[in-house]
Amino acid sequence: MAPAQKKSKSAAIAALIAALIIVIVVLGYALTRWSTIEKTRKLKNPVPATPTALAEGKQIYQQHCQRCHGPKGDGHGEKAPSLSVAPGDFTDATKMRRQADGELYWQITYGRLPMPAFKDKVDENGRWELVDYIRTFAVTRSHVKPAAVSKNSAPSTK
């Protein structure tokens, strides 16, 4: 084999190995992320909807969420018209009942474009307080006191 040919062959092998490493890393990342998502979705809410938790949740909501989701949680925040996707409507009791606490927590944690992730902006406890708080938007409308939202407000199958 001519030296030039040999050189290009080893370059090709090196490129192949590099590509393989990238595939393994990406796949590994995707799999770990996926299992984290699945685990998060099934989490039970460790923060009961006490008046303190709701008050703190409200404060975080006003600071981070209200501009898109609106002061009433109906998705009509001041920024909403400029978004590519409409923010969810938390006053829709039927829709909210279908989502487990872990799912809401997951959406808040990882976001879903154009909604940003809040993993690094709001701590774990705060994110659960947000779950408790955003559930009150639908609850108030159906005239049930927020305190009636138990620590496990996941949808019942019965």
Ligand code: HEC
């Ligand atoms: C930049 C605007 C923006 C901000 C800020 C924002 N969201 Fe959202 N949010 C959205 C949009 C848009 C969606 C819908 C995403 C989709 O359907 O793909 C959404 C969806 C959600 C959902 C899923 C609900 C559903 O209807 O299925 C939850 C829960 C949620 N947001 C909670 C929050 C909380 C809590 C905060 C504050 C910590 C927050 N969001 C901040 C824009 C925003």
